[in-house]
Amino acid sequence: MDQPPPSRTEIFRVDDAPLLRFHKRLALHSAGGPFLDGYVLSIIGIAMVQITPQWGLHSAQQGLVAASASLGIFFGSFLGGRLTDRFGRRGLYTVDLVAVVVFSVAQFWVDDFWWLVVLRVLIGVAIGADYPVATSLLTEFTPKKYRGPFIGSLTVMWFVGAAVAYVVGDILARVSDQGWRWLLVSAAVPAALTALARIGTPESPRWLASQGRIAEADDIITSIFGPHAVIENESGLRAGGVGALWKSGYLGRILFVTAFWTAAIVPLFAVYAFGPKILAGLGLDGRMANMSSAVITILLLVGCVLAMATINKLGRRTLLIQSFAWSGSTLLLLGLFPDAPTYVILCLFASYAIFTGGAQVLQLVYPNELFPTEIRGRAVGLASSLSRVGGALGTYMVPTALDRWGVGPTMLGAAAVTVTGLAVSVAFAPETRGKSLADTARI
Template identity: 65%
Template sequence: MTATSVLDDAPLSGFHKRLALYSSGGPFLDGYVLSIVGIALVQLGPQMHLSDTAQGLIGASALIGIFCGAFLGGYLTDKFGRQVLYTIDLVAIIGCSVAQFWAGDPVWLFVLRLLIGMAVGADYPIATSLLAEFTPRRYRGPLLGGLMVMWFVGAATAYVVGEALLTVGDNGWRWMLASPALPAAIIVLLRLGTPESPRWLAKKGRVDEANAVMRKVFGDRASISDLPEEERENAGLVLLWRSGYLGRMLFVSAFWTCSIVPLFAVYAFGPRILGALHLNGQLANIGSALITVFFVVGCVLAMVVINRMGRRALIIHSFLWSGLALLLLGLVPSAPAAVIITLFAAYAVLIGGAQNLQWIYPNELFPTEVRGTAVGLASSLSRIGAAIGTYLVPLALTSWGIGTTMLTAAAITLLGAVISMRWAPETRGLALHESAALTDPATTGA
């Protein structure tokens, strides 16, 4: 084993699998939190006499929180470490989720969901940076992509739990919004004892601690001398403004936005959107859960083919064909229920590639010093569009109708295909320091 391959070419161990599982807690909670509100609003809206504007704000509040929390979490994890913040953010989710049970007005509910979104957003750069910096190159794409699978598992779980809690009476929505506290508590317990990233420790001059982690994870003979040298730059936010990294940041933020605006709108108002497509009542909730299963299938398929197909080809095809499925939904909004579900299922499966690459590209395209900051900033910027889109969904359904609303979603998705054709790089098979280096010829994009 060469000096530079101890980490990047290591076999997949039990430690890597456990770390991937623990890191998936944030995406699971994200999908759960953003989806459960869609069902809760079915009961909550009439009880509190919420207008379309109020429903849009409550639906988008967690996204606004993610905008603030992701960048802050990224900056803090680059400054203070990945492991320190790895559980703190989930403790905040537990407290705010429980507090939602006693929310007595929409303003208080908006504030609590804003805080939950901040904690969820902070977990993105923390968990993904830690996983990327420990994972061998061969498994980095599938394991990071697997985090997105857990987003949809969380969303599917939310629909099942929400449907069950609708039967408990008028307070069902309170139990729904408090329910994320339980999985968050389980994830906190699982994460205890996770080691710090040796790459980050080495960058901070904490050599003895870095060597201890290397020996613990990779064997008694491993040390930081086995870590590859990264391209040295001016550390900090200034690095992100250099021409090459600024281009990468714009690409990641743009494609991430195009991939989540339609998706988050569907998850925040899934039952209402399907209702507008003539799938009403329990059928709308069941349809939402079924579509979520297809989202999981799409992400799993993307995990399987990503190393064979490559990052660039996968993201282009994902955007293109899923956009066409949404286009057909917009053109035939009065089609039979079977056709509507089939087209939604096609969108869900085909968008899996773009969804997986939300976690892979930003972690591969930036160096250790600013990896967390870059992931957090890209996530924050993408949430601006997602929050606006989610807020506008109930207004669009009322003013434009379902057909035009779905055509707008198709246009955003197809824009993602155009952006990817122009700027998506290929990072398949590269070590982390190679994919993050501006001078490496294998990264041909931004």
């Protein structure tokens, strides 16, 4: 049930507003982008099982196909961040998903390795552009009490998308030896539904106010929250371009966000893109490896839900540190004991899936809280882009590492990356729990 608007007549901040049905709809619609991200990056792992022998792809080519969407997200996140800070959130909020539909459908007719890479890069560009747009819009409308869980829910939807991809993949891959074409096209369905649902979403009043369009911002605030709601000025920052990110100390924040985000996704993306192959190397073959990947994905979802539920209780800093510490420990054990019994291997993978939830959820929470409205999109976009460089390199290197060194050393490498994220978090992670956006954006 929605809480009723405040009955008092005095001014109140949007950061202190009650939770409305509008917020719930906005969170659901904003989750479409992360859902597609998880779906697109996971479905390729199952599709590659058919594509590889049909096209005779070697390890480097497999890695490039798997990493191509992440490369696209690198460019798309950066571009989307710049565009949304300059032109607003509302316009790109629908257009980017229309592009996902077009490029996903085009994959059905692809018969060339390089064309497949190009199309998946373009899909990645469109999905990447959605991150700074959707997360900024949701952040700027959501009251502080619900901001962490709501933004965290977007990460949860990443894992929902990944889990759905494994289930859909297992079904469609058995249709025919060309089932991989339907796998790749299938992303167009959730993209189209999300684009339609987003039509009519209002512009962010915080962004309008940052552009001096006060009357328009007031109209939107009044229509949603009532006549006594206001938003606080966050910074007064007016500098343009990426240079604004490190004015007044923001360079340190962007480096922190990029470092921990990269450390969180490198092992995760490797597991998703080549989960069945990794599990096969650990003794699980065929359909058992595919279904185990789906179960692990569901447990990753559980871990993110638990993190989202405890983010306000534990705080951002504690949640991040504990997540890296425990997930890194499980990867270390996998690397040290790759020949352990099957049930031990599955328990360790399940533990990693649950413990990594905190680091995954905070990837979108921290950058949206640590930067003011004027540069929020660029900050989220740049951090997402830079972290995807590591994610793409990690994904690209996994098949080669598995072929040359085996599963054990590959898992030890993933553990080393996670421990690096732990060290960065202990040294630099701030606490933003319970603070308004005006407070969290201050240096």
